[in-house]
Structures are given as structure tokens and as C-alpha cells.
Amino acid sequence: AQKITQTQPGMFVQEKEAVTLDCTYDTSDPSYGLFWYKQPSSGEMIFLIYQGSYDQQNATEGRYSLNFQKARKSANLVISASQLGDSAMYFCAMREGYNFNKFYFGSGTKLNVKP
């Protein structure tokens, strides 16, 4: 079974609008961490936001917020006020427990921001 599922291969959003990128995960470990990374066309992976399994509040980092629904095992990324520079691939990832060898990435969502 897939550990991380991103069901949106590609998405479009109008500049200045908000967009939600979906991510569901699968684990039986009560301790885990969820990450979102951005990969622009230049190729580097940029860490955006983190949510721990025991965190009570949804994580926020500037225009990024993580909609964490533990019972549904979802960790959607919300980007508010989209900018042209947000056009990129976005990857959801999970670390199971505190094992660095159990770090799984989804297949990614390509976001295109339209002017």
C-alpha cells in the first residue's frame, strides 16, 4: 500500500487565489511527521512546512498552512494568495516514528499559477 498518496497530478490556480493540495497518508505508528516540499523547475527541493502527529494545532508558515485531519489521515497543504512563483511541483512526505529510513514521499502535484 502507498504510504503517501497525492491524487492531483496537476492543478491550476488563478494568481491571488487560495489553493489546496491534497495528501493522504497511511501508517499505524502513532508517532509520525508530515512534511511538504516545493520543487521549482530548477530542481531543488525546498522544505515548506511540518506537522507532527501529536501537534494539536495546524501548522502555519507564512502563506502556507497544513490542514491536518488525523482521523481521516489527511495533511492537505493550503497556499493562500497564490503568486506566480508558487508554480512548482509539491511533494508531501511522511517520516514514520523517528526512523530516518522510513521517510516516504508522494508522487507530487504540479501547480500552475495563472496570471
Next chain:
Amino acid sequence: DAGITQSPRYKITETGRQVTLMCHQTWSHSYMFWYRQDLGHGLRLIYYSAAADITDKGEVPDGYVVSRSKTENFPLTLESATRSQTSVYFCASSELGHSYNEQFFGPGTRLTVL
């Protein structure tokens, strides 16, 4: 502050040849990782290392060899390259207890095996 660097950035080789991809980090992070990125698969862990001289397999280790004699370096060797190893390879590092334990990635190496 160089962070994490990879070399070469681009490599073309032939089937059966040995290829080594280099990874160097300046943060003295304990953990280092090698991933490959293929369309439709996201990133998949090849090998990781918890410290110098400690390495372990990830999800897709077959056909690869790693070593880590120094904390800052983590080379990945394809002993006999195959076409299925054509991919983009990312090195990453992390430190347990640092911030969110997130991984910091190098710029990637695009490898083509003909």
C-alpha cells in the same frame, strides 16, 4: 555557507560502467540520504547513513553501493550501471533533534545511462 553540494550535476554513461555520484555537506549533520526521483514515483530512498561508517538500505538499494568514511561525504556508486538507473539523484542531510528533523536537499544529479 555551501550547505549540501552534489557532483557532477549531469552525467551520461553507458550500460555496464561504474559511476560514482558525490555528496558533500558542511553542516556536520549526522544523517545523510540518497534518493532517486522518477516520474510518477516521487522520491524513493536508496540508502541512508546515521553516522560515519554506519549505512543502511532504503526502499530501492539494489544496484547501488554507498560508503561514509567521513561525516561530510556520502558517495553513491553504481557498480554496473543499467538503463533503469537513469534518474535524478538527490542527496540530503538531517540532524535528529534539529528543528523538525526535516531533510535538506542538494541540487540533484541528472544521470542518463545509455
